[in-house]
Amino acid sequence: MIGTGWGRLLAVSLVTMGLSHTIARERLFAPLRDRLGGKETWLGYLVSCPYCVSHWIAAVLVPLTGTYALDVAPSWGFASAVLRWVLSSVLVAVIAAFLRVIFYFVDETQGLVRREQRSVDEEVATKQALRENGGHWPASPPVGARPGSPRPRP
Numbered sequence: 001m002i003g004t005g006w007g008r009l010l011a012v013s014l015v016t017m018g019l020s021h022t023i024a025r026e027r028l029f030a031p032l033r034d035r036l037g038g039k040e041t042w043l044g045y046l047v048s049c050p051y052c053v054s055h056w057i058a059a060v061l062v063p064l065t066g067t068y069a070l071d072v073a074p075s076w077g078f079a080s081a082v083l084r085w086v087l088s089s090v091l092v093a094v095i096a097a098f099l100r101v102i103f104y105f106v107d108e109t110q111g112l113v114r115r116e117q118r119s120v121d122e123e124v125a126t127k128q129a130l131r132e133n134g135g136h137w138p139a140s141p142p143v144g145a146r147p148g149s150p151r152p153r154p
Contacts, residue, residue: 012058012067013095017103020054020096023047051097058092059085067092 023029024047037044046052062068062085070087072080 008065008067009069009092009095012061012065013092013099016054016057016061016092017050017096017099019057020050021100021103023057024050024053050100051093054093054096054100055089058089058096062089062092 024033029047033044033048036047039045039048046056068084068088069091070084072084072087074080076083
């Protein structure tokens with residue numbers, strides 16, 4: 001179990017980031033997003049935008065987990081409690097947004113590595129085809145060559 005303080009704040013922010021990404025981006029919730037109009041309607045946009053969804057998730061998770069990271073100095077009774085809840089929820093959503101940027105960077109980096117590997121594989125296939133044909137480009141392009149790409153001259 002995560003203790004109080006920074007560990008709990010980070011844990012709730014990570015859960016918020018993960019749930020908001022799942023709702024706003026993954027196929028599992030695509031029917032919900034489509035039913036609500038996707039990004040074309042106000043309500044659909046609220047469930048298609050990970051940052052927007054994270055606010056709603058944080059608003060639920062903060063009181064459920066007791067992760068009130070900010071205290072409100074004035075004692076205004078119920079208004080102070082609501083303000084503490086709202087400010088803590090916004091803080092969790094903002095931390096989740098930073099974590100989401102890191103997640104997307106790592107995810108995109110992995111995609112970049114796969115694309116670079118495909119390029120290397122295509123280059124190797126092209127060089128092998130040229131070697132096999134005595135330095136002449138074959139009549140049909142090798143597997144993996146892009147259609148319409150210029151053929152190299154010997």
